Amino acid sequence: MKEEALKIKTVDVKSFRQVDLKKKTRVGESLIQILLFMAGVLSIFTTIAIVYELGKEAMLFFGDPDVTLVKFFTMTRWQPGIGQYGIAALVSATLTTSFIAILIALPLGLASAVYLSEYASPKARGVLKPVLEILAGIPTVVYGYFALLFVTPILKTIFEDRIQVYNMLSAGLVMGIMILPLIASMSEDALSAVPRALREGAYAMGATRLETSLQIVVPAALSGIGAAVIVGVSRAVGETMIVAVAAGAGPNFSFNPLDAAETMTGHIARISGGDLSYNTIDYTSLFAIALMLFLVTLVLNLISQWIVNRFREKYE
Amino acid sequence: MQSENGKYAIETKNLSIFYGAFEAVKDVDLQIEKQKITAIIGPSGCGKSTLLRAFNRMNDFVVTSHVKGEILMHGTNLYGRGIDPVEVRRRIGMVFQKPNPFPKSIYENIAWGARINGFKGDMDELVEASLRGAALWDEVKDKLKESAYALSGGQQQRLCIARTIAIQPEIILMDEPASALDPISTLRIEELMQELKKNYTIIIVTHNMQQAARVSDYTAMMMLYEDTRSGTVIEFDATNRIFTNPKDKRTEDYVTGRFG
């Protein structure tokens, strides 16, 4: 009886030993891996498609014998339908609104980040962070409503006749509020990545909290904060709805915030929102603008990512 | 009450330190003599760092922490009402376990603390004197404008000592200052401590028995209460007595490595 049990055991072990340990091709596994890989590379095709499609139409635009790069970069009027190709008329508004936005969002965002990471008690954070998160989650068209119907009337009472109903100031200010949470949260990440040992070192020298924050922690996090600002700029340049609603409905080469003017994005939105037929210069010109937008934001995002990655390595 | 020119740099009376409800350090009475080196030794987790950080109120940054009892400096309770922690830290400097220079130039690392504390003299002179005081001058005098991060670990630690003595504290606290360093750097730091002793009172936490025996004049032995897991000083005496003829059996076991 005992022996038999033993026998069975030996057989078992033997049969296990006979298992072939050579690598097998598991068809299902490989298939799944291929599918997953395809999902992974799809994003590359997205980028290729963007470059190809925008590039193709933009080439048609620049291929028009009437359009020259000189005109594109030196003229100050934009109306492709009647031979005016000065992108500056749109770029000026993009620059003006983005500049105002950053002027608002950078100090406020950075100050918020310093407060949240260096001063706020856990309880205060619990109240303040959601406010920023809600701000970040509000659709931009709602900000557009806010700019046109709340901020502009207030500006109207301040500047009276000097300000137009559509104006870059209102759009820029509200855009600043919109970007604030982004800059705040990225800066806060950068600040909290600064090792505690550095803060302790400063405190142990008899530094106050402010001296530690502003002179030790913020400089140490500067590259991360820089990355935040760059992403903020990229967001401002690409922002559409606020400017489409509140900044103005026509290209205007002006840097005066009180003027109405149309940004690159606002222009694309307005023209493509109307009845637009393919193969017209109006159609192809929009792709030229979009390509510029894409390239500018791409470069900004790449720089910011590069900075963030380098910064991360420094303390790890 | 201890007078201004008394024998002790700092004293604790019935000092207990809490993290929330947990009493990490319990009933410590110590008299730290001026211009001497006092070592705090004991097994891991017995509250050495906690005690050390109480001396210059670094524990204030742990929101849950609070103390009972007194820490007296010139007869003033450092935890008393109206005492400013910033001023306390300016009088009682600290060197940490891992070197933590600021991400600034070597020069700025030293000048910064002096500047925020309102130093009005010749900054170059102060930087030089501090670096000399930390036995680092010769190694860095040609690269004062370079980043402190370019220095070796041992050099960085001496830079941290230099920046501490630049603000002219009375007491320097050191929490395992050599534990992250190689033996040569460790030796240099130990020599430096002997040098610094002439002007400063030094309190050092160390896990290295030989180091404690080599550098310190007095030694405080800390141990955990079995039941409450609170740490306390079980024996405090001249270093050679602690190491040759301790009163407490546990101290003997610990310093001879029979502990645990």
Next chain:
Amino acid sequence: MMNQRRAHFPEGTDFFASLQTRYRVAAIWQSLFLSALLIAIISLTALLYNVVDGAFGYVAYDYKKDPATFTSIPVNELTKDDLLIILKENLSSGAYNKLDDEKKMETRSHADLYVLFLERLVQIDTKATWSMTDSLLRGAEIRTEAAEKYPDAQLEFRSWLTPQFLATPMSSKAEFAGVRTAILGSLWLVGIAILFALPIGVGAAVYLQEYAPKNWLTSIIQTNINNLAGVPSIVYGMLGLAVFVRTLEALTSGSAFGITDSNGRTVLSAGLTMGILVLPLIIINAQEAIKAVPDSLRQAAFGVGATRWQTVWHHVLPNALPGILTGSILAVSRALGETAPLIVVGASTFISIDPNNPFSKFTALPIQIYNWTTRPQSEFHAIAASAIIVLLVMLLTLNATAILLRNRFQRRY
């Protein structure tokens, strides 16, 4: 020398005085830091207040025709049957049949019929609107002002946000416009976007976290995804216009499936565009969720002889699920609020037929908000505000769900 240098530091009262100055400076800065956050709070409050303020308030309107000419029953007591009869009697038969063709009159709701009654017969005409604050604070003034300027008009405090507003389709008159079509359009859109982006996004995340070798291709894919997350949404709109609306028109208009009378500007095109837009967001969030699953779990599974996919499917994904869901909800919120790409791919601003298949023309909530906000008449601003409230409530619900999910499935390790 030591003491000499010590003399350069302020001591005693001097030090105390300089410390007091340092503290004062610190206090000023701290209040500056805090005020930045206060500005954020104030802005948020102002924004929400501004929206609510616009959605309620006095409105002065008059009837082109007195309701009494149609019926002796007081307007607010009219039953559905009454309304049917009145409409049948007073509308021209052409108009009545047209309406009946759109939807059988008998099957229409009371609210629907009531709107038709006011819109087609009584012909309400809004003369002026006032914001909620104005209406509450200057009620008396408004009443006299309205009585002077619009002697025939009636003044009424109304909420522009009503159940009817949710249930009725578009109308060229603000008083009768609703967001039904827009809400349905948004739901279709988001549904298509998620159906497209969720499987691909999670697949890509699984690939990158669990399969991808550490090589140049992987790092290009990763960098590329991070970059796509920062591409302006209007650029996605242009991509959608070129690819889905134009190049793939045969598919997206449904003509390849025998659907005629349509071009590529369909809810399908818009949904796919939105899907491409939120894809990087979903991938990045799913990656984070997968990263958070501890390695010990994978090793345990491999240790008992599981294949990689078995490990992923049985252990990694179930544990990452709450995180992936939360991330997807965030993506849905984003898709729900995006406007610019929809404008570019050609959402209709005026459409009153519910979308009922992927090849329908469509409008969406943010499109209506944009459209109404940019009209000059204040009654359109009022319905824009109401539509914003609807949109914000939808977003709030989504985010609350995300938070609930996160708390409910709090990781157990």
